[in-house]
Amino acid sequence: MKLAAFIATTALTATTAFADGHVDRTGWPESFTVGTASQGGTYFAYGSGWANLVAEELGLTGGGEVTGGPMQNMALVHTGDAQFGMTTMGPAAESIAGTNPIAPGLQMTNACAMFPMYQTPFSVTALASSGIESIADIPDGARIGFGPAGSTSDTYFPRMMDELGVNYERRNGGWSDLGGQLQDGLLDVIAFAAGVPVPAVSQLEVQTDVNIIEFTEEEQAQIMAAFPVSEFDIAADTYTTLESDARSVSMWNFAIANCDLPASFVNAVVDVVMSDNERMVNIHRAARSTLPENWTKNAGVLPWHPGAAQWFVENAGADIPADQIHGN
Template sequence: MRNVTNLALTGSLAAAMLIATTTAHADREGWPSNFTVGTASQGGTFYVYGSGWANLIADELGDISGAGEVTGGPTQNLALVHSGELAFGLTTMGPATDAVNGESPLAPGVPMDNVCALFPMYETPFSITALSNSGITSISDIPDGARIGFGPAASTSDVYFPAFLEELGVNFDRRNGGWNDLAGQLQDGLLDVIAFAAGIPIPAVSQLEVQTNVNIVEFTEEEQATIIENFPVSEFWIPASTYTTLEEDARAVSMWNFAISRCDLPEDFVYEVTRITMENNDKMRNIHRSAETSIPENIVHNTVLPFHPGAARWYQENGYEIDEALIK
């Protein structure tokens, strides 16, 4: 009798597991088998953050693979997600505003309406780095015609930092490239300055500190006020603990970043991606410490992109309000 009972129990458990498995697969109908996250150049925070986030999502979902992809950064990520070439991407709110309004330099006149917001990432500070032996300790020290690296073409840094410096009266020779490449050029004397827009600590700057002596050049109070008045940025202080070079907090300006997705991705899939990200901030901080601000309270910093309905559902279920007009 005991054997019959055991067999019955075993059969019941097997049936229950089969039903659960079938239900799980049914719930994932239409989900992609893999996904790619558009990041930026190697040596920048987007690449580290995006690649790590892709791995986290793939690990948590179990049977879906994910990876980060090197791109030209926020502006290109918006275009690649909108066109459907990428499922996810990372962007900055300045380029996102341009894309929604049809003012992207990559697609002039084309409003990008297949781009939805997922979650807040962190603020991107705009900062300047020079070699210590250059004597450049302030923006006013930058020599006329200085060779300045602004990151990949059409990146957030490349779109905004030249305009910042022009507004401040700096005359320069504009150079582009990946952050690691530009850092190498700075160290070799081929550049005078690198104008970074990336989450901190910037891997390329941290590596430079190990290899040589550098100056982190901050904005003066007046320069900061001028840039805030004329551009979509906010006041920011780079904590002294960010780099060994800094002895005190450095004045800067910043712009918020958000993760984005195609708006036509399955709602349940995006719900799960959002849930995993928002409920595992400890794992996100292990990817990059800038993720300490990748928390649901910061969704208020997006007033431009519509939220994907899957993401919006998670926020609303967990007590975070989103204007219905801002849901796709």
């Protein structure tokens, strides 16, 4: 059953109407923040980009904020310390179930789905000089950088390495910092879970020769059987290093909103982001997947914000069950 059967709000028109003030802005904040992740990662580039776009289009003050990534963003948005954030479906499901390590036992049900972002591929990078060209080549006790503590990478990639029988020393840090450590020989491998191209990897390619390591078919199948991920190929044109598509796995990302934000505000934000994909792709190439039809990738994990659900019902033909919309 569609949202329209349950709520009646003023229909929102084109984005220009928002800027012109033709929409009821009752309850709208004067400023907003978007919880992203560490600098050098895709979340920060993508999130800061859409935050700036929304602020400009809606005549508000807003921007991206450096955070610990998807787990922390769920907590910040749930409590209202950030109006918006970005998360991955695995950490989102854990947070709603009350198993987020930031606040064990707290079911973070006040963070609502806003719009689909892109898939996060899991990929491994090493210096070409290391001789590491496959997962099997990773030496016993390798120093692996898994990203910021509590990030999607840090939550799932160590488990994946365990599943594949890799023995390692676990290191954490921001992506830019870990890229520098890899280049300086302080790390053997970086295990990235981030939208591609990952800024830190692109920067490494400019400065040195790297190997972007794909999973074998057997490794891919083994990981897909053990974790909430799907098959994914990193396109050859993503990095100058790649000569062909690289076999990977991925997890979907969604933008989230505090569920108590006004429906008209969230609807306006979603319209700015979803109505012109070219602008989003100019912010980050990962936004090629930021398309209305990908509303289905939520798959009942997160409750929908009413304002977001209304946008997808009216503009993408979404058939969102009433029990998956917050407040119903």
